[in-house]
Amino acid sequence: MSPTDSDSDHNKELLCFVLRLGDSTLIASQRLAEWAGIAPTLEEDIAFANVALDLLGQARHLLSYASQLEGKGQSEDDLAFLRDVNQFYNYTIVEIPNGDFAQTCAKMYLFTTFLMLLWDHIARGADQELKAIAQKSINETKYHIEHFGGWLIRLGNGTTYSADRLKEAFEYTWPYVSEFFSPDPCISRLAPTIEIDLAVVQNLWLEEISPTFLAAKLPTIEISRFISNGKIGLHSEHLGHILAEMQFLQRAYPGGRW
Amino acid sequence: MSPTDSDSDHNKELLCFVLRLGDSTLIASQRLAEWAGIAPTLEEDIAFANVALDLLGQARHLLSYASQLEGKGQSEDDLAFLRDVNQFYNYTIVEIPNGDFAQTCAKMYLFTTFLMLLWDHIARGADQELKAIAQKSINETKYHIEHFGGWLIRLGNGTTYSADRLKEAFEYTWPYVSEFFSPDPCISRLAPTIEIDLAVVQNLWLEEISPTFLAAKLPTIEISRFISNGKIGLHSEHLGHILAEMQFLQRAYPGGRW
């Protein structure tokens, strides 16, 4: 294999990983934005918008970098608005429905705690571009974890009703967590640029969430045998509906200036 | 004005009316189809699908005729899938959300009873093409009215809860009725081909619904001062979301064969 081949292969893996992160943050942001104007309090309207904006900002950096890696002259918008379901590589958990407030907080907590570990690894890696994005994102993600984690604790220790809702939310969202740690050709080929050992990450993650779970009175559960596969482009039925709405204008009015 | 001009003017009014009917039946069908697989009983799954199919069939005839009148070589599908919100001319009532079962039955009852009166007038009119569509549709519409009217009576005389739901459904849907009878340049210019006097139609309609309202224990209400304007292309915010989903494939994959 010539050096160039190896370079381009590496580029392909990196592209896959960057798209994964870009799509995950984009779809997470899109879902959160569904709450605009209908959160339980005005403070929460602001907080959710804040998180949605942070995630969207991350998505834009990531998708811009992805288009650079791809080298086909596509923009962040081309990637966001002109790919169909099977070309999206987000983790499935970000595309599942918001459900009630507890379910939104649960999935966002599970996702952002995992994302944080990815940022940590990226920040210690050798890809300068991605490193810069990670460094910027770490503080944001810290705030997201605190925010959603704080709600888990409040709901788990609020009323009987809120504790029940929280438990139901976890039953629904938890199975999607196994996708974080399932065999991942894309991540495994990132080394040595970025070294991510998913078995290690899984342990770190379980440690990370454990105090919050304890404080929120949530039972610790085993990683489910259920495995979703959005990260390799095999999604749930939900993503198609998200994209139909998200991409409408770009699809209906090609060549427009916005 | 030359005979040709007058012909083409008349064509324009007729086109507007045919699109109005075509869009109304299409969007009503699309909304009903949202119930697929989740109706309160299997029998109702079948019945709703039946009505959705009838309405879709009517829409196809109407939109085919509209494209013929338009004479630009567009197909029924071009009209259904490539127009945006302000080019749709359906009555607003068919685009409002389904809400619960009572709300769906309420709006469908209000719409189909009105539609029936239009078919009646069309069937007595001079446009042969439209007449044929009306004659075919009258029996279907009769069944729709019976079906939804039957549910109004059942819900109104079922449990206290169902009677309350029905009343709420009417509070929400009723204001959209005034659009049926509000000044309508398109209908008023159809004469002498088709003679529709909306003041007369309003009275006929109130007479038509009155026994069902009585049997369903619904209060008779005055036509509301609220006036929606979907019929002239000024819609509620709901239609855009319906179209984003409905038109996705045609927009995303232009030039496809389906």
Place this chain on the structure above:
Amino acid sequence: NEREVEFNGHIAEGNFVEPADWMPERYRKTLIRQMSQHAHSEVVGMLPEGNWILRAPTLKRKAILIAKVQDEAGHGLYLYSATETLGVDRENLYEDLLAGRAKYSSIFNYPTLNWADVGVIGWLVDGAAIMNQVPLTRCSYGPYARAMVRICKEESFHQRQGFDLLLQMMQGTHEQKEMVQDAVNRWWWPSLMMFGPEDKDSVHSDESKAWGIKRISNDELRQSFVDATVPQAELLGITLPDPDLKWDENTGHYRFGKIDWDEFWRVVSGDGLCNRDRIATKKAAWREGAWVREAAQAYARNLSNNGGKHER
């Protein structure tokens, strides 16, 4: 047991068993399980296809799809009615489904991800269903056999429509062809799994065979399906996702690769991508429809109390 011997003889002579006839309890139980599972499959099967009604790309295809989903509701209804002739109650059967006590065809736990999935479900899934069901038209239990005659007729119609949809798309744009191939890649193996475990691992089969409930083995049916489908795939111009698939001159059959039975069992036991969503959707619909069903019952009661007139 003399009655049982007589019963078996009756069946062996090719006669139907009717609801009023005496039957062994295990025969009844087996039929209830199989028929209600079949009914549940129709009813859950409305969801993956229903997922595309609102996005159908032409009005004609939308009409075909609504009609198909409606047929599935109809099949569910016949099958529940046929099962009720065995002395069970439809509502209880349905609640078994919602509570996870009863199964439905695992195929519906796979998601529909692009429009071609609608065609592929018609072509492969309905195709496999027909292969499974045609022998049931000669099943020993009369009401089931008769329901199957009607259902198989409609299913063949659906299968042709599905194939036609794919044929159209294969004459379309490059992207459309890719959609079809993508859908076939995802549905091929699950379709083969629809015939159930390999004969060596299959329970129930011997007794069912004796009773004429199950006339042809899983592996035989699967082989017939593969043999019938490969030429259709060639006609379509798609590639079936099995590198081991090839014609075997000696046997006169297509050989095919190893089925991933781990996946099969994972999905059967509840961990397919859509198991949770399907049941959650049906549960929510049932719960949200409760007040409507109650109102209809209350109304019917009032009506019969008042000699057919509702109060004014």
Place this chain on the structure above:
Amino acid sequence: NEREVEFNGHIAEGNFVEPADWMPERYRKTLIRQMSQHAHSEVVGMLPEGNWILRAPTLKRKAILIAKVQDEAGHGLYLYSATETLGVDRENLYEDLLAGRAKYSSIFNYPTLNWADVGVIGWLVDGAAIMNQVPLTRCSYGPYARAMVRICKEESFHQRQGFDLLLQMMQGTHEQKEMVQDAVNRWWWPSLMMFGPEDKDSVHSDESKAWGIKRISNDELRQSFVDATVPQAELLGITLPDPDLKWDENTGHYRFGKIDWDEFWRVVSGDGLCNRDRIATKKAAWREGAWVREAAQAYARNLSNNGGKHER
């Protein structure tokens, strides 16, 4: 009343009134009504624009729109807080809104129907709001005036973003230009109505003027808005939907056509296209959020009872 004379003098000298200061009851009531109505408008105003967040055509525009809707929530929050300094409770004020006892700006009862509406709301609606609000930065009630300084700054930013959005679209395709024109056609007259009834029909105004709550009359503000906006419309290349609009050399102002006050009153009194939907959306959100707010309160109570530690 001696105190009232002193109070009026204080205001006349251009001083601020602060929460701890004595104030006439009518002054307090007027401010509560106006400030809470203003807060409600921000909060309801999130909906028509929020309607397009999920469909924003570029990621940059999506970010701008989310940030804008977030700012509106922020404005709502300042304004409720500022109103609370007058001795009322935010939750009660909000419930007045939901129960239809309190008003909000009627402009938000018009639907957003195409993407250009988002730009036009920024340009015209925020433009009119700024015109109304800049004088309030010099309002006699300190907390309101200070909130207005911050809000006006952000609103100007939104207005520029809206104008920029439209400018982009006007350099785009023919269809995009049509969208902009369509949006302007729908929003122009309602924007003019934002300044309220003509001076001859306006209540409250005299007293409000004396108290420095209302410094410039409705008609004067409306005229300033028209004068400022017409040249911008020309810059954009769109036509304002008023055949009577023309420059008047003598007065140095643009003359404009007759406003449809029937429509204004119909919308104010609840019969605009979106009045029902807006309040229904907010009511449903408030109802569905109740258990979350209760849980947060219960948690806070437990925490303070346990000296800051939640039980494990």
